[in-house]
Amino acid sequence: MTDSSKGVVKPVGELELQTVQAGTAAQTQVLLGDEDGAPNFAMRRFVMGEGGGMPFHTNAVEHEQYVLRGRARVRIGDEVHDVRADNAVYIPAGVPHSYDVVEAPFEFLCVVPNSPDTIELVEQDS
Amino acid sequence: MTDSSKGVVKPVGELELQTVQAGTAAQTQVLLGDEDGAPNFAMRRFVMGEGGGMPFHTNAVEHEQYVLRGRARVRIGDEVHDVRADNAVYIPAGVPHSYDVVEAPFEFLCVVPNSPDTIELVEQDS
Numbered sequence: 001m002t003d004s005s006k007g008v009v010k011p012v013g014e015l016e017l018q019t020v021q022a023g024t025a026a027q028t029q030v031l032l033g034d035e036d037g038a039p040n041f042a043m044r045r046f047v048m049g050e051g052g053g054m055p056f057h058t059n060a061v062e063h064e065q066y067v068l069r070g071r072a073r074v075r076i077g078d079e080v081h082d083v084r085a086d087n088a089v090y091i092p093a094g095v096p097h098s099y100d101v102v103e104a105p106f107e108f109l110c111v112v113p114n115s116p117d118t119i120e121l122v123e124q125d126s
Numbered sequence: 127m128t129d130s131s132k133g134v135v136k137p138v139g140e141l142e143l144q145t146v147q148a149g150t151a152a153q154t155q156v157l158l159g160d161e162d163g164a165p166n167f168a169m170r171r172f173v174m175g176e177g178g179g180m181p182f183h184t185n186a187v188e189h190e191q192y193v194l195r196g197r198a199r200v201r202i203g204d205e206v207h208d209v210r211a212d213n214a215v216y217i218p219a220g221v222p223h224s225y226d227v228v229e230a231p232f233e234f235l236c237v238v239p240n241s242p243d244t245i246e247l248v249e250q251d252s
Contacts, residue, residue, distance in 0.1 A: 076133025
Protein backbone atom coordinates (compact mmCIF):
# COMPACT_ATOMS: atom_id res chain seq x y z
CA MET A 1 0.00 0.00 0.00
CA THR A 2 1.23 3.47 -0.86
CA ASP A 3 1.81 5.93 1.97
CA SER A 4 -0.70 8.66 1.12
CA SER A 5 1.35 11.35 2.87
CA LYS A 6 4.31 10.86 0.55
CA GLY A 7 5.03 11.99 -2.95
CA VAL A 8 6.54 9.90 -5.71
CA VAL A 9 9.39 10.91 -8.04
CA LYS A 10 10.41 8.50 -10.84
CA PRO A 11 13.09 8.89 -13.52
CA VAL A 12 11.05 7.41 -16.38
CA GLY A 13 14.12 5.90 -18.07
CA GLU A 14 14.26 3.39 -15.20
CA LEU A 15 10.74 2.07 -15.80
CA GLU A 16 10.05 -1.04 -17.86
CA LEU A 17 8.61 -0.63 -21.37
CA GLN A 18 6.09 -3.15 -22.68
CA THR A 19 5.18 -3.99 -26.26
CA VAL A 20 1.87 -2.55 -27.49
CA GLN A 21 0.22 -5.65 -28.98
CA ALA A 22 -2.02 -3.78 -31.43
CA GLY A 23 0.82 -1.54 -32.64
CA THR A 24 3.96 -1.69 -34.79
CA ALA A 25 7.33 -0.89 -33.17
CA ALA A 26 5.32 0.58 -30.29
CA GLN A 27 6.06 0.34 -26.57
CA THR A 28 4.38 1.75 -23.49
CA GLN A 29 4.96 2.20 -19.77
CA VAL A 30 2.78 3.35 -16.89
CA LEU A 31 4.39 6.39 -15.26
CA LEU A 32 1.81 7.16 -12.56
CA GLY A 33 -1.34 5.28 -11.65
CA ASP A 34 -3.08 2.91 -9.26
CA GLU A 35 0.18 1.66 -7.75
CA ASP A 36 1.09 5.18 -6.66
CA GLY A 37 -2.30 5.68 -5.03
CA ALA A 38 -3.55 7.91 -7.87
CA PRO A 39 -7.35 7.79 -7.51
CA ASN A 40 -8.64 9.27 -10.77
CA PHE A 41 -6.40 8.90 -13.80
CA ALA A 42 -3.17 7.32 -15.06
CA MET A 43 -0.22 8.82 -16.94
CA ARG A 44 1.44 6.55 -19.49
CA ARG A 45 4.26 7.12 -21.97
CA PHE A 46 4.35 5.66 -25.49
CA VAL A 47 7.53 5.26 -27.55
CA MET A 48 7.23 4.44 -31.27
CA GLY A 49 10.20 3.59 -33.49
CA GLU A 50 11.02 3.90 -37.21
CA GLY A 51 8.06 2.73 -39.32
CA GLY A 52 5.97 2.33 -36.17
CA GLY A 53 2.48 3.34 -35.19
CA MET A 54 -0.98 2.15 -34.25
CA PRO A 55 -3.79 1.23 -36.69
CA PHE A 56 -7.13 3.09 -36.77
CA HIS A 57 -8.96 2.18 -33.54
CA THR A 58 -11.29 3.42 -30.85
CA ASN A 59 -10.96 3.47 -27.06
CA ALA A 60 -13.74 3.62 -24.50
CA VAL A 61 -11.88 6.44 -22.70
CA GLU A 62 -10.62 9.86 -23.73
CA HIS A 63 -6.89 10.64 -24.18
CA GLU A 64 -5.07 13.80 -23.09
CA GLN A 65 -1.63 13.68 -24.70
CA TYR A 66 1.59 15.67 -24.83
CA VAL A 67 4.25 14.99 -27.47
CA LEU A 68 7.77 14.82 -26.04
CA ARG A 69 9.87 13.95 -29.11
CA GLY A 70 9.61 13.16 -32.82
CA ARG A 71 6.80 13.57 -35.34
CA ALA A 72 3.81 11.54 -36.53
CA ARG A 73 0.76 11.69 -38.76
CA VAL A 74 -2.16 11.32 -36.37
CA ARG A 75 -5.61 10.70 -37.83
CA ILE A 76 -8.47 11.59 -35.47
CA GLY A 77 -11.91 10.94 -36.95
CA ASP A 78 -11.83 12.40 -40.46
CA GLU A 79 -8.85 14.68 -39.96
CA VAL A 80 -5.12 13.99 -40.31
CA HIS A 81 -2.77 16.10 -38.18
CA ASP A 82 0.98 16.60 -38.43
CA VAL A 83 1.89 16.20 -34.76
CA ARG A 84 5.27 17.06 -33.22
CA ALA A 85 7.14 17.85 -29.98
CA ASP A 86 5.35 20.27 -27.64
CA ASN A 87 1.93 19.66 -29.19
CA ALA A 88 -0.97 18.91 -26.84
CA VAL A 89 -3.47 16.44 -28.33
CA TYR A 90 -7.02 15.60 -27.22
CA ILE A 91 -8.80 12.50 -28.51
CA PRO A 92 -12.40 12.21 -27.25
CA ALA A 93 -13.69 8.81 -26.05
CA GLY A 94 -14.97 6.66 -28.90
CA VAL A 95 -13.42 8.70 -31.73
CA PRO A 96 -11.27 6.51 -34.03
CA HIS A 97 -7.62 7.45 -34.34
CA SER A 98 -4.31 6.15 -35.69
CA TYR A 99 -0.60 7.00 -35.46
CA ASP A 100 2.06 6.76 -38.21
CA VAL A 101 5.58 7.73 -37.19
CA VAL A 102 7.26 10.32 -39.45
CA GLU A 103 10.31 11.06 -37.29
CA ALA A 104 11.42 8.43 -34.76
CA PRO A 105 11.47 8.04 -31.88
CA PHE A 106 7.95 9.45 -31.53
CA GLU A 107 7.30 9.76 -27.80
CA PHE A 108 4.20 11.05 -26.09
CA LEU A 109 2.42 11.07 -22.75
CA CYS A 110 -1.15 9.78 -22.72
CA VAL A 111 -3.36 10.41 -19.68
CA VAL A 112 -6.53 8.31 -19.31
CA PRO A 113 -9.23 8.06 -16.63
CA ASN A 114 -9.19 5.00 -14.36
CA SER A 115 -12.45 3.65 -15.85
CA PRO A 116 -12.25 0.41 -17.90
CA ASP A 117 -10.97 0.73 -21.46
CA THR A 118 -11.54 -1.47 -24.49
CA ILE A 119 -9.70 -1.04 -27.78
CA GLU A 120 -11.44 -1.85 -31.07
CA LEU A 121 -9.85 -1.79 -34.49
CA VAL A 122 -11.76 0.20 -37.14
CA GLU A 123 -11.83 -0.51 -40.89
CA GLN A 124 -10.35 2.47 -42.77
CA ASP A 125 -12.48 3.73 -45.65
CA SER A 126 -9.56 5.45 -47.34
CA MET B 127 -19.49 23.95 -27.89
CA THR B 128 -16.77 21.52 -28.91
CA ASP B 129 -17.56 19.03 -31.69
CA SER B 130 -17.21 15.74 -29.77
CA SER B 131 -16.29 13.80 -32.92
CA LYS B 132 -13.16 15.88 -33.49
CA GLY B 133 -9.74 15.81 -31.96
CA VAL B 134 -7.72 18.81 -30.87
CA VAL B 135 -4.04 19.50 -31.65
CA LYS B 136 -2.39 22.59 -30.12
CA PRO B 137 1.20 23.81 -30.42
CA VAL B 138 1.60 24.88 -26.80
CA GLY B 139 3.92 27.77 -27.67
CA GLU B 140 0.88 29.55 -29.15
CA LEU B 141 -1.12 29.43 -25.91
CA GLU B 142 -1.23 32.33 -23.47
CA LEU B 143 0.73 32.07 -20.23
CA GLN B 144 -0.70 33.56 -17.03
CA THR B 145 1.10 34.61 -13.89
CA VAL B 146 0.78 32.25 -10.91
CA GLN B 147 -0.26 34.65 -8.16
CA ALA B 148 1.06 32.54 -5.27
CA GLY B 149 4.40 31.90 -7.00
CA THR B 150 7.65 33.69 -7.88
CA ALA B 151 8.63 34.01 -11.57
CA ALA B 152 5.99 31.35 -12.23
CA GLN B 153 3.57 31.16 -15.14
CA THR B 154 0.94 28.64 -16.19
CA GLN B 155 -1.30 27.77 -19.11
CA VAL B 156 -4.16 25.31 -19.59
CA LEU B 157 -3.26 22.92 -22.42
CA LEU B 158 -6.35 20.69 -22.42
CA GLY B 159 -9.51 20.96 -20.34
CA ASP B 160 -13.16 21.94 -20.17
CA GLU B 161 -12.99 24.06 -23.31
CA ASP B 162 -11.88 21.06 -25.35
CA GLY B 163 -14.74 18.95 -24.01
CA ALA B 164 -12.45 16.99 -21.67
CA PRO B 165 -14.83 15.52 -19.08
CA ASN B 166 -12.56 14.28 -16.29
CA PHE B 167 -9.24 16.10 -15.90
CA ALA B 168 -7.19 19.03 -17.17
CA MET B 169 -3.59 19.21 -18.39
CA ARG B 170 -1.71 22.40 -17.53
CA ARG B 171 1.90 23.49 -18.10
CA PHE B 172 3.94 25.49 -15.60
CA VAL B 173 7.04 27.51 -16.52
CA MET B 174 9.28 28.83 -13.72
CA GLY B 175 12.20 31.19 -14.30
CA GLU B 176 15.49 31.95 -12.55
CA GLY B 177 14.97 32.21 -8.78
CA GLY B 178 11.37 31.13 -9.22
CA GLY B 179 9.12 28.64 -7.47
CA MET B 180 6.07 28.17 -5.30
CA PRO B 181 5.95 28.35 -1.49
CA PHE B 182 4.93 25.36 0.66
CA HIS B 183 1.18 24.84 0.08
CA THR B 184 -1.57 22.28 -0.19
CA ASN B 185 -4.16 21.67 -2.91
CA ALA B 186 -7.50 19.92 -2.53
CA VAL B 187 -6.70 17.79 -5.60
CA GLU B 188 -3.87 15.42 -6.53
CA HIS B 189 -1.20 16.30 -9.12
CA GLU B 190 0.26 13.99 -11.76
CA GLN B 191 3.27 15.76 -13.22
CA TYR B 192 5.93 15.29 -15.89
CA VAL B 193 9.05 17.46 -16.00
CA LEU B 194 9.87 18.74 -19.50
CA ARG B 195 12.93 20.93 -18.89
CA GLY B 196 15.18 22.24 -16.12
CA ARG B 197 15.66 21.24 -12.48
CA ALA B 198 14.11 22.09 -9.14
CA ARG B 199 14.13 21.16 -5.48
CA VAL B 200 10.62 19.89 -4.82
CA ARG B 201 9.56 19.34 -1.21
CA ILE B 202 6.63 16.95 -0.81
CA GLY B 203 5.55 16.45 2.81
CA ASP B 204 8.77 15.82 4.77
CA GLU B 205 10.95 14.88 1.80
CA VAL B 206 12.97 17.05 -0.58
CA HIS B 207 13.53 15.69 -4.09
CA ASP B 208 15.98 16.78 -6.78
CA VAL B 209 13.61 16.82 -9.75
CA ARG B 210 14.68 17.10 -13.41
CA ALA B 211 13.63 16.52 -17.03
CA ASP B 212 11.89 13.19 -17.70
CA ASN B 213 10.90 12.68 -14.07
CA ALA B 214 7.30 11.74 -13.31
CA VAL B 215 6.05 13.24 -10.04
CA TYR B 216 2.95 12.37 -7.99
CA ILE B 217 1.69 14.68 -5.25
CA PRO B 218 -1.33 13.28 -3.36
CA ALA B 219 -4.27 15.57 -2.56
CA GLY B 220 -3.74 17.54 0.64
CA VAL B 221 0.00 16.87 0.95
CA PRO B 222 1.99 20.12 1.30
CA HIS B 223 4.60 20.79 -1.40
CA SER B 224 6.90 23.53 -2.69
CA TYR B 225 9.09 24.20 -5.74
CA ASP B 226 12.46 26.00 -5.85
CA VAL B 227 14.05 26.34 -9.27
CA VAL B 228 17.67 25.12 -9.55
CA GLU B 229 18.04 25.25 -13.34
CA ALA B 230 15.74 27.57 -15.28
CA PRO B 231 13.49 27.39 -17.12
CA PHE B 232 11.87 24.66 -15.03
CA GLU B 233 8.89 23.43 -17.04
CA PHE B 234 6.45 20.71 -16.12
CA LEU B 235 3.03 19.37 -16.97
CA CYS B 236 0.53 19.09 -14.12
CA VAL B 237 -2.65 17.06 -14.59
CA VAL B 238 -5.50 17.61 -12.12
CA PRO B 239 -9.05 16.25 -11.83
CA ASN B 240 -11.93 18.58 -12.75
CA SER B 241 -13.14 18.77 -9.13
CA PRO B 242 -12.82 22.13 -7.35
CA ASP B 243 -9.38 23.04 -6.03
CA THR B 244 -8.33 25.35 -3.22
CA ILE B 245 -4.75 26.34 -2.52
CA GLU B 246 -3.61 26.99 1.06
CA LEU B 247 -0.19 28.21 2.09
CA VAL B 248 1.51 26.19 4.85
CA GLU B 249 3.95 27.50 7.47
CA GLN B 250 7.34 25.79 7.05
CA ASP B 251 8.76 24.34 10.24
CA SER B 252 12.30 24.33 8.86
